[in-house]
Each structure stands twice: as structure tokens, then as C-alpha cells.
Amino acid sequence: MKPYVISNVGMTLDGKLSTVENDTRISGENDLKRVHQIRKDVDAIMVGIGTVLKDNPKLTIHKIPLENNKNPVRIVVDSNLRIPLDSRVLNEDAKTVIATTEYGSLEQSEKIKRIEKIKELESIENVEIIYSGNLKVDLELLMGKLSKMDIKSILLEGGGTLNWGMFEKNLVDEVRVYVAPKIFGGSNAPTYVDGDGFKTLEDCVNLELIDYYQMDEGIVLEYFIKKDNNQENQE
Ligand SMILES: NC(=O)C1=CN([C@@H]2O[C@H](COP(=O)(O)OP(=O)(O)OC[C@H]3O[C@@H](n4cnc5c(N)ncnc54)[C@H](OP(=O)(O)O)[C@@H]3O)[C@@H](O)[C@H]2O)C=CC1
Numbered sequence: 001m002k003p004y005v006i007s008n009v010g011m012t013l014d015g016k017l018s019t020v021e022n023d024t025r026i027s028g029e030n031d032l033k034r035v036h037q038i039r040k041d042v043d044a045i046m047v048g049i050g051t052v053l054k055d056n057p058k059l060t061i062h063k064i065p066l067e068n069n070k071n072p073v074r075i076v077v078d079s080n081l082r083i084p085l086d087s088r089v090l091n092e093d094a095k096t097v098i099a100t101t102e103y104g105s106l107e108q109s110e111k112i113k114r115i116e117k118i119k120e121l122e123s124i125e126n127v128e129i130i131y132s133g134n135l136k137v138d139l140e141l142l143m144g145k146l147s148k149m150d151i152k153s154i155l156l157e158g159g160g161t162l163n164w165g166m167f168e169k170n171l172v173d174e175v176r177v178y179v180a181p182k183i184f185g186g187s188n189a190p191t192y193v194d195g196d197g198f199k200t201l202e203d204c205v206n207l208e209l210i211d212y213y214q215m216d217e218g219i220v221l222e223y224f225i226k227k228d229n230n231q232e233n234q235e
């Protein structure tokens with residue numbers, strides 16, 4: 001049984017997650033409070049290494065009172081352990097799981113560097129490294145391992161490449177997006193779901209609307225993922 005995965009982003013009307021210069025001021029204050037309430041409701045928050053490298057996020061609950069809650073576990077999907085040791089997501093405010101790949105097939109010099117980085121990360125008390133897959137993190141395997149760690153719900157915050165990986169493997173259960181009344185443009189600006197993309201309508205993700213409501217100057221849209229994809233797309 002895999003964890004229940006909620007994908008949440010703040011995006012512009014043209015689907016961007018940041019500008020081409022990585023300006024990510026999209027959500028208003030009330031929407032950020034909504035996001036932090038979801039963080040409070042889940043066991044873990046998951047991002048890709050791209051987001052860590054570009055945003056240096058904290059991934060803790062800080063826009064609303066934590067009260068007597070613990071911060072959720074922070075999961076960083078990082079096949080090649082590129083995470084900088086001074087990343088805020090490695091601070092002591094919460095446990096951090098780094099999902100990486102087996103390194104046995106690396107050539108000797110790369111393997112030595114990888115083992116060095118593993119030792120440095122393992123010396124950080126609240127950090128745990130888990131291994132799933134070879135060249136790239138195997139997300140299906142990862143979900144199974146996280147479930148065994150008693151992580152039953154995950155807020156997937158992105159970015160667009162990891163979001164693609166999760167949608168491609170049909171690992172997302174719910175979508176909540178804040179759509180700001182802004183247009184960023186830019187063919188190189190990151191979008192909600194990047195990656196290779198589905199080739200045909202038969203393969204794409206189908207959504208079932210749950211709710212929609214105004215928030216700040218924008219709109220929040222909430223959907224379930226329709227899991228009977230094939231039947232839906234044949235109609
Ligand atoms: N507005 C919003 O709500 C949000 C905005 N953002 C923005 O998104 C941008 C970052 O997005 P992006 O650059 O795409 O990076 P991501 O955060 O999506 O990280 C992608 C990286 O994760 C690693 N990864 C490992 N396994 C997988 C897999 N199976 N599938 C996919 N990725 C995998 C890859 O690196 P490797 O091969 O090294 O493992 C990949 O390059 C930033 O500009 C950030 O500001 C991010 C989150 C939310």
C-alpha cells in the first residue's frame with residue numbers, strides 16, 4: 001500500500017512555477033497558510049533536488065502556528081546526492097529523508113566520492129538516506145519503502161520534473177493548485193508538470209473536480225486523479 005500523495009503547487013495562469021529568473025512569488029499569504037495547513041495534515045513533504053538547489057527551501061510549517069505538532073518528514077529525491085550540506089532542508093527542524101540510488105555500478109572514482117558524501121550526510125543526526133533504483137530514483141520502489149517507514153501521506157511540492165515522474169508512474173492521488181492571476185511566459189520557465197510528457201490522450205492523467213474557491217487574488221482548484229485511466233480515455 002503506497003502513501004496517499006497530494007500534489008500542490010502555486011502556479012500562474014500559464015502554468016509556470018517560477019519565472020525564467022526563478023522568481024517564485026506566486027501564492028498570496030492566505031494561500032501559503034493553506035499550504036502549511038496541508039503540511040500539518042501530512043506525514044511528509046517531498047521535493048526534487050532541483051527545487052532544493054534553486055529555492056533552498058525550509059519545508060517546515062512556519063506560516064501558521066505549529067502548536068504541539070511535529071514538522072512533517074522532509075523527503076528530497078536526489079539520485080546523485082547533489083544536495084549541498086548547508087541546505088536549509090537539512091537543518092534540525094525536522095527529520096529529512098534523502099532518496100537516492102544504489103552506487104555499486106559507479107566507476108571507482110565516482111563511487112569513492114559518493115561514499116564520502118554519504119558519510120557526511122549520515123553524520124547529520126536527523127538525516128536518513130534510502131536507496132531505490134540505479135541511475136535515477138525508482139519512485140515506485142521509493143513509495144513502498146516510505147510506506148514501510150509509516151509515512152502514509154505525502155505532500156508532493158514539486159518541482160515540475162519530479163511532478164512528471166510521479167504522474168508518469170500514476171503515484172499521485174489528489175491535485176490542489178493555486179492559480180494566480182499572473183502570466184509569466186517563457187518557454188524555459190518551469191511548469192507544473194515538465195519531463196517527457198504523455199504522447200497521446202489515451203495516456204494522459206484524467207481529473208475529477210472536487211472543489212474550487214477563490215483565495216487571495218487567485219483560485220484554488222482541487223481534483224482527484226481518476227485511476228481508471230484506460231477506460232476513461234477510450235470514451
Ligand atoms: N510554485 C511552486 O509551487 C513550486 C515551484 N517550484 C519551482 O520548480 C523549480 C524546480 O523544478 P525542477 O528543476 O524541475 O526540479 P525538481 O524539484 O522537480 O527536481 C527534479 C530532479 O529530481 C531528481 N529525480 C530523481 N528521480 C527522479 C524521478 N524518478 N523523476 C523525476 N525527477 C527525479 C532529478 O535529479 P537527479 O537526476 O539528480 O536525481 C531531477 O532533475 C524551481 O524553479 C522551483 O522554484 C518547485 C516546487 C513548487
Ligand SMILES: Nc1nc(O)c(N)c(N[C@@H]2O[C@H](COP(=O)(O)O)[C@@H](O)[C@H]2O)n1
Pocket residue numbers: 008009010011024025026027028035047051055056057058059060157158178
Ligand atoms: N504552493 C506554493 N506556492 C508558491 O507561490 C510557491 N513559491 C511555492 N513554493 C514551494 O514552497 C517551497 C518553499 O517552502 P518554505 O517556505 O521554504 O518552507 C519552495 O521550495 C517550493 O517547493 N509553493
